[in-house]
Amino acid sequence: MSLSERVLPIVMLSLLAGPVYAAKIEHTNVVEPKLAATAPPDLSAIGQPTRLIGRGGTLYVAGVNGIAAVSAEGKILWSTALDPTGVREIEVDDTGIAYTGYEIVGSKTSVWAFLGEMPKKMEFAPSIIGMLAPDGTKIWQAAGPASRISAPCLTPASVAVLLGQTFQIYARTDGKVTISKVDLDPAMLPNEYAGRMFRPKPLYVDGNFVGGYFYKIYRLGPNGEEQEVDSKNKTNVVAGPILFKGNMLIGSYGMKPDGSVNESLVTVLETKGEFKKVMRKEIGDDHSATGDMVVEGDTIYASSNFTVSAIDTVEGKRIWDVQGEDGALSAGSMRGVRFARNFGYRYWGGHLMVLAGDHLCLSTRREIAKKTWADVITVLNKKDGTYVKTIDLKKDIVDMTVSGDRLALATEDGLKYLTLD
Numbered sequence: 001m002s003l004s005e006r007v008l009p010i011v012m013l014s015l016l017a018g019p020v021y022a023a024k025i026e027h028t029n030v031v032e033p034k035l036a037a038t039a040p041p042d043l044s045a046i047g048q049p050t051r052l053i054g055r056g057g058t059l060y061v062a063g064v065n066g067i068a069a070v071s072a073e074g075k076i077l078w079s080t081a082l083d084p085t086g087v088r089e090i091e092v093d094d095t096g097i098a099y100t101g102y103e104i105v106g107s108k109t110s111v112w113a114f115l116g117e118m119p120k121k122m123e124f125a126p127s128i129i130g131m132l133a134p135d136g137t138k139i140w141q142a143a144g145p146a147s148r149i150s151a152p153c154l155t156p157a158s159v160a161v162l163l164g165q166t167f168q169i170y171a172r173t174d175g176k177v178t179i180s181k182v183d184l185d186p187a188m189l190p191n192e193y194a195g196r197m198f199r200p201k202p203l204y205v206d207g208n209f210v211g212g213y214f215y216k217i218y219r220l221g222p223n224g225e226e227q228e229v230d231s232k233n234k235t236n237v238v239a240g241p242i243l244f245k246g247n248m249l250i251g252s253y254g255m256k257p258d259g260s261v262n263e264s265l266v267t268v269l270e271t272k273g274e275f276k277k278v279m280r281k282e283i284g285d286d287h288s289a290t291g292d293m294v295v296e297g298d299t300i301y302a303s304s305n306f307t308v309s310a311i312d313t314v315e316g317k318r319i320w321d322v323q324g325e326d327g328a329l330s331a332g333s334m335r336g337v338r339f340a341r342n343f344g345y346r347y348w349g350g351h352l353m354v355l356a357g358d359h360l361c362l363s364t365r366r367e368i369a370k371k372t373w374a375d376v377i378t379v380l381n382k383k384d385g386t387y388v389k390t391i392d393l394k395k396d397i398v399d400m401t402v403s404g405d406r407l408a409l410a411t412e413d414g415l416k417y418l419t420l421d
Contacts, residue, residue: 024323024324024325024326024327024328024329025322025323025324025327025328025329025378025387026324026327026328027327027328027366027376027378027390028328028387028390029387029388029389029390030366030376030389030390030392031389031390031391031392032391032392033391033392033393033416033418034418034419034421035416035417035418035419036405036406036407036417036418036419036420037074037406037417038074038417039070039074039414039415039416039417040070040074040075040076042076042079043061043063043068043070043076043079043414043415044414045065045066045068045079045081046061046062046063046064046065046066046067046068046079046081047063047064047065047066047084048063048064048398048412048414049061049062049063049398049399049410049411049414049415050062050063050064050087050088050089050350050398050399050410051088051089051090051151051349051350051399051410052351052399052400052401052403052408052409052410052415053090053091053092053401054401054402054403054408055092057071057072057404058070058071058072058077059071059072059401059403059408060090060092060097061410061415062088062089062090062099063088064084064085064086064087064088065081065082065084066079066080066081066082067079067080067082067088067090067097067099067132067136068080068136069136070415072403072404074417077136078135078136079136080132080136080137080138082099082101082128082130082138082141083101083128083141084103085101085102085103085125085128086101086102086103086104086125087101087102087103088100088101089101089149089150089151089152089201089349090151090152091151091152091153091154091201092154093154094134095134096131096132096133096134096139096154096172097131097132097133097134097136098129098130098131098132098152098154098159098172099128099129099130099131099132099152100127100128100129100130100144100149100150100151100152100161101127101128101149102124102125102127102128102147102148102149103124103125104122104123104124105123105124105125106123121195122148122195122196123146124146124147124148124195125146126143126144126145126146127143127144127145127146127147127148127149127163128141128142128143128144129141129142129144129149129152129159129161129168129170129175130142130175131159131172131175139173140174140175141175142170142175142177144161144163144168145163145166147163147164147195148163148164148195148196148197148198148199149161149162149163149199150162150163150199150200150201150202150349151199151201151349152201153201153202153203153204153209154172154204155172155204155222156172157171157172157222158170158171158172158222159172160202160204160209161199161202162184162199162200162201162202162211162213163199164184164195164197164199164213165183165184166179166180166182166183166184167179167180167182167184167202167209167218167220167224168180168224169209169222169223169224178223178224179224180220180224180225180226181224181225181226182218182220182224182226182229184213184214184216184218184229196345196347197214197345197346197347198345198346198347198348198349199213199349200212200213200237200239200240200241200349201349202241203241203243203248203271205243205246205248205271206271206272207221207222208220208221208222208227208271209221209222209224210241210248210271211241211248212237212240212241212248212250213237214236214237215231215236215237216229216230216231216237217229217230217231217237217248217250217269217275218230219271219272219275228273228274228275230274230275232274236252236253236255236289236343236344236345237250237251237252238251238252238253238289238290238291238337238344238345238346239251239252239290239291239292239293239302239346240293242293242295244268244295244300244313245313246271247268247269247270247271247278248268248269248270248271248275249266249267249268249293249295249300250266250267250269251264251265251266251267251289251290251291251292251293251302252265252266252267252289252290253265253288253289253290253337253344254282261287261288261289261344263282263285264282264283264284264285264288264289264290264302264304264307265280265281265282265283265290266279266280266281266283266290266293266300266302266311267279267280267281268280268313279313279316281311281316281317281318283302283303283304283307283309283311283318283321284307284309284318284321284322284323285304285305285306285307285323287306288304288305288306288307288336288337288344289304289305289337289344290302290303290304290337291303291304291305291331291335291336291337291346292335292336292351292352292353292362293353294351294353294354294355294360296355296382298312298313298314299311299312299313299319300313301353301355301360301382303329303335303353303362304336304337305330305331305336305337306323306324306325306329306330306331307321307322307323307324307329308321308322308329308353308360308362308380308385309321309322310382310385320384320385321385322380322385322386322387324364324378328364328366328378328387328390329362329364329378330364330365331363331364331365332352332362332363332364332365332375332376332396332397333363333365333373333375333396333397334348334350334352334363334375334396334397334398335348335350335352335353335362335363335364335397350398350399350400350410351399351400351401352397352399352400353400354400354401354402354407355382355402356402356407356420357420358381358382358383359379359380359381359382359388359420360379360380360381360382360385361377361378361379361380361400361407362377362378362380363375363376363377363397363400364376364377364378364390366390366392368394374392374393374394374395375393375394375395375396375397376390376391376392376393376394377390377391377393377397377400378390379391391418393409393411393416395411395412395413396411396412397409397410397411398410398411398412402420403417405419405420406418406419406420407419407420
């Protein structure tokens, strides 16, 4: 059973049908993956990888059964077994590794059957939050609520996580918890429905926590005190937040009066005051939402379920757009935005679009047999968006990062290293 089937067993939504474009990018140059190296065999001890982070030449791999650090030469530096969980998230700094985890254990019929496509309610095992020392030694682990939980925001003194309705801060030294009184519950929907939504990792900026959840933008003090909660931007936050030149970058979408999508957006907001808008730009899709973003210098690369755009933030204009509904840009099994009626959400937190040298790599899908789809990687030229090739993985792609001169992939078959040529 694939990770998408095991972790998200009751996702009953398909990607929203998109517009018909006159021209689109197709999978015309399909190639086999070129392995740059073999993953250490002992890495299997930490189980299915769910997150990858590269830092200082070391690749940190979070798996369902533990966490490991792998050297630039591909050797395991350390491996720490942890309580199993369905999805493990990590964050790393010079003095430690923070981790969180959640697991879907079942579903039950919900009274909210009027939502149509969503007649089931997710049930979760208790979440986990913990800290490791730089050498992988376990410092502490705490049990959190039975809920989906964000990746950890690691500060010099604390580990902060967003659960959606609540915001919790754990002391870095011993795991003592402070629960913020701020209410981030998306009141438009029952929280059991919001349980399907990805919890975006908070940012730590100028001694405060800032972030976005559903249609709210928030800033909290270091002890969780509410400083500003804003919903005036009137867009549903789907991607981000990403720290961008001291500001906060989010991906979202705007809606027509009837609730349908009318534009896929990227927005840059100040993190101080009342979140003044620095820039807002639509990308080339008026039927979906911005689900993945990466930045390089002044350029933001953003993708929806069917398009990719490059935006020059100095000039405030799109450099290029490429489109590929049901072609080489269609979202892969774990990438993209899902919709229930007119409500869109990103349910997976992996990095499924990355910059690799002169190329932009994103997880897409390809029909390998009639009505049978498999994950592949579409490679674009980052300068002008032209199609380069399709790398045929035929396996669920869970996370991606660049590790040295290689593309590291977390797949349903474990860690893979590909060449960047």
